[in-house]
Amino acid sequence: MNIQKSLRLFVAFVFGLACTPAVHAQELGLLSDIKPPAQASEYIFRSSPKESLISVQLLGAVYKPGIYYVPANTELLKLLTLAGGTTNGGDLSEVLVRKTEPKSWSDLNMKALSEYQGAYEVDAEKIIKYGGGKNLKLGQDDFVYVPPRTPWISSEASRGITIVSIVLGIVLTAVLIDKNTGDK
Incomplete structure (x- = not known):
């Protein structure tokens, strides 16, 4: 039973990562070394x-x-x-x-x-x-x-919201998988 829950959590985690677009990776700084060429x-x-x-x-x-x-x-x-x-x-x-x-x-x-x-x-x-x-x-x-427009939300707040939404998405997916595949 414990192995099934671990497997479900792992599937939920992988599913959550698969649904996360590359934009979130860029917001998190994972793609910060890729810079566009100078346009001037x-x-x-x-x-x-x-x-x-x-x-x-x-x-x-x-x-x-x-x-x-x-x-x-x-x-x-x-x-x-x-x-x-x-x-x-x-x-x-x-x-x-x-x-x-x-x-x-x-x-x-x-x-x-x-x-x-x-x-x-x-x-x-x-x-x-x-x-x-x-x-x-x-x-x-x-x-x-x-000048560039001043964003409503700072980039730090945006990163925080992104991370929280990813974690919540993974947790909710795990809960739904557990609820719908549970022993009845």
Whole structure:
């Protein structure tokens, strides 16, 4: 009888592990040594071969971060579009722009724009929704950063919840196996 319970518990444990996707293994840090290749690169966008270009750095949660060589006075939203938009975790409500010439944006009176010592926080979601992006022109050597969204649950809490759910799944599976195969 004791061997049967041990065997049932072992089957429940194996079943629980088999049902655990690889995502949980990554959350637990088991796949932490596998890293995606660096995606930063250089991109050149122009409409004509004689058009003069400026360089703008774009980093953060966008599909194609890197150094962009774009026509002078390219708008911020156009740059984000050229980068393929934000990744699933990108936060358009807090795009940071460090201007080399902060005066160019200091006169703008927009609710979607706040300034602090030459750096600007742009709520691109509001600009997309209500307009006004034509005034947000980029200049030579400007720096744009799209931050990742802040998760509702920290990664540590997520790991804890994952471990608890795996253990509960194994225990409940063992209980169900024991209940349904018990001697009657």
